[in-house]
Amino acid sequence: MRYLITGSNGLLGQKLTASAPADAEIVQIDLQEGSVTAGAFPYRRIDLGERAVVMALMKEFQPDWVVNAAAYTHVDGAEKERERCWRANVTAVENLTRACRRHHAKLVHVSTDYIFDGQNGPYSEEERPNPIGYYGKSKLAGENVLRASDIHFAVARTMVLYGQAQSVRPNFVTWLIDTLQKRQTVRIVDDQFGNTTLADELAEGLWRIVAANASGFYHVAGREIIDRYHFARLIAEVFGLDAALITRIKTAELGQTAPRPMNSGLRVDKALRVLGLSLSDARGGLLRLQQQLAPPMTA
Numbered sequence: 001m002r003y004l005i006t007g008s009n010g011l012l013g014q015k016l017t018a019s020a021p022a023d024a025e026i027v028q029i030d031l032q033e034g035s036v037t038a039g040a041f042p043y044r045r046i047d048l049g050e051r052a053v054v055m056a057l058m059k060e061f062q063p064d065w066v067v068n069a070a071a072y073t074h075v076d077g078a079e080k081e082r083e084r085c086w087r088a089n090v091t092a093v094e095n096l097t098r099a100c101r102r103h104h105a106k107l108v109h110v111s112t113d114y115i116f117d118g119q120n121g122p123y124s125e126e127e128r129p130n131p132i133g134y135y136g137k138s139k140l141a142g143e144n145v146l147r148a149s150d151i152h153f154a155v156a157r158t159m160v161l162y163g164q165a166q167s168v169r170p171n172f173v174t175w176l177i178d179t180l181q182k183r184q185t186v187r188i189v190d191d192q193f194g195n196t197t198l199a200d201e202l203a204e205g206l207w208r209i210v211a212a213n214a215s216g217f218y219h220v221a222g223r224e225i226i227d228r229y230h231f232a233r234l235i236a237e238v239f240g241l242d243a244a245l246i247t248r249i250k251t252a253e254l255g256q257t258a259p260r261p262m263n264s265g266l267r268v269d270k271a272l273r274v275l276g277l278s279l280s281d282a283r284g285g286l287l288r289l290q291q292q293l294a295p296p297m298t299a
């Protein structure tokens with residue numbers, strides 16, 4: 001099978017190529033000059049906002065599936081960089097959908113709990129979206145491109161994605177570990193609730209969707225709902241760091257540019273039942289990460 005993996009230099013993209021089926025033929029694409037995982041698979045620098053370029057690549061490579069891990073993911077930045085955000089989260093999906101239709105490819109796409117308003121989570125796949133910030137609006141518009149199309153597609157919604165990868169922006173977990181290791185104090189909110197998701201498990205979920213030839217919407221995230229403050233304390237405990245450096249605050253005290261869904265969370269029952277995934281709870285995901293970060297045993 002042939003797979004086009006977009007956003008291959010990102011956190012999820014790197015996990016996707018690392019866990020690809022053994023016989024997969026892959027082309028990776030992203031915005032940077034080269035692949036951060038040099039050598040594993042061929043790489044092309046492509047802006048998915050360029051329709052003709054996307055169409056030409058699809059014609060040349062003729063993938064069976066496109067796995068779309070590319071996105072504009074900066075929640076606060078999206079309020080100001082609206083054009084760039086729309087290009088990555090909507091125009092890119094339009095271009096990929098059109099190209100998949102022409103070349104008979106299937107598409108698995110990734111979305112977010114930010115399409116919900118966070119008034120009454122956790123949410124099932126059927127609940128009505130109502131995004132409250134520009135990032136969420138753009139991600140919902142991306143989903144709607146697929147809903148309106150007649151191609152074979154699946155959408156995996158996830159939230160609070162974390163993990164270890166090369167040259168990616170820090171995520172909540174890697175940032176907190178780094179900060180606590182430097183013995184710096186942090187203020188963490190205790191009023192934002194949701195699932196926390198090890199990127200490796202989301203990648204496994206996407207490959208399972210492909211293997212099962214699944215379509216439609218799936219929530220693929222860690223299986224526990226937890227607030228950020230208690231998650232931060234758990235990170236400190238699992239990684240042997242000083243939890244006394246963590247102060248508990250409210251979201252209102254942060255003055256973030258974009259509003260956040262507060263009582264969010266994704267119900268993952270469908271992914272467990274239909275896809276047969278094993279998704280970790282908050283501690284389990286951190287323990288898996290800890291194993292990856294542990295220095296190799298020497299003889």
Ligand SMILES: NC(=O)c1ccc[n+]([C@@H]2O[C@H](COP(=O)([O-])OP(=O)(O)OC[C@H]3O[C@@H](n4cnc5c(N)ncnc54)[C@H](OP(=O)(O)O)[C@@H]3O)[C@@H](O)[C@H]2O)c1
Pocket residue numbers: 006007008009010011012013029030031032046047048049068069070071072073087088092110111112113139158159160161162168169
């Ligand atoms: N991170 C989270 O907490 C979270 C939560 C819920 C859902 N998600 C979703 O999960 C997916 C993967 O997220 P991630 O954290 O792995 O993202 P990431 O690390 O930011 O990777 C995304 C990659 O896509 C690239 N990209 C952006 N615009 C592009 C374009 N026009 N053409 C080609 N490539 C482009 C980015 O390049 P640049 O870095 O140069 O822009 C980046 O390398 C996304 O769909 C995201 O919305 C993430």
